[in-house]
Amino acid sequence: MCRSIKTLREPYTPEVTPADVDAAALQYVRKISGFRAPAAHNAAAFDAAVAAVAAATRTLLADLVVRR
Structure with missing residues (x-):
């Protein structure tokens, strides 16, 4: 959907x-x-x-929980 939003979790x-x-929140709101x-x-x-959106992202x- 928003190609300029990158994955924000480890290991990425x-x-x-x-x-x-x-x-990321700004890009999402702009897009929708x-x-x-x-x-x-x-x-x-x-x-x-x-x-x-930023608050939801932080939460x-x-x-x-990322399992390795």
């Missing part, structure tokens, strides 16, 4: 930074909304969606 990415998570940057009247909803990565 040894260290995930907050910037990595935020960039169809907007690169929202109009002023949609900015709050867009920003809230990015924050929610997912923290809870995943």
